[in-house]
Amino acid sequence: MASRQEASRKKTAPRRTVSRDDLIEAAIALVERDGLDALTMRRLAAELDRAPMSLYTHVRNRDDLVDAIVARLIERLELREVPGEPWQETVRRTLRSYRDLAVRLPHSFELLALAPYDASPVATHLVAVVASLERAGLDAAEARQILGIVDAYATGFLVVWARSRAAERPGAGGTAPPEVSGMRDLDTFDQGLEALIAGLDATLVRGAATSGA
The missing domain is CATH 1.10.10.60 (Homeodomain-like)
Incomplete structure (x- = not known):
């Protein structure tokens, strides 16, 4: 009963x-x-x-749902601007936030990484990052160009990393050959980021200032 x-x-x-x-x-x-x-x-x-x-x-539909997911992922980046930091550190901190999000949510990360720039939450986010780079010492054109370059780097590296990680799970049927096993690990991402920042500084910032002088 x-x-x-x-x-x-x-x-x-x-x-x-x-x-x-x-x-x-x-x-x-x-x-x-x-x-x-x-x-x-x-x-x-x-x-x-x-x-x-x-x-x-x-x-409204699946596309609207994806935009909502992207907006939530941007919130989870937890970017905090540090007053007075150089632009190099702003770039470093921003891309490490992308890396950490890819580690936590590798499948969902792809929705953010490959979202078009004119998607509402992405556009708002990018405008904010450009503004933070300007406050860190870059002019508007430098900030946009540098963000475009480092964003392309992070997107290409981390999306492939996430997909490779999924392919290497037990039962997924894919493993990287040992000859290329270290090419897509996160230490390589960090090393590439440092090389990219140094190159951008030398060619687009200090290099431009030197040629202008």
């Missing part, structure tokens, strides 16, 4: 309302567990035990 009453209460108890935040976090969890191809409105609705149409209360 007691078990029947308990089952009846479970059937009649109202389900917790799913919020937009719940939707975004469930989408990130789904992508990290099953990969980007799993991110469909139907699969997400099943994860939340809701009807697919109920999700459209919070997002």
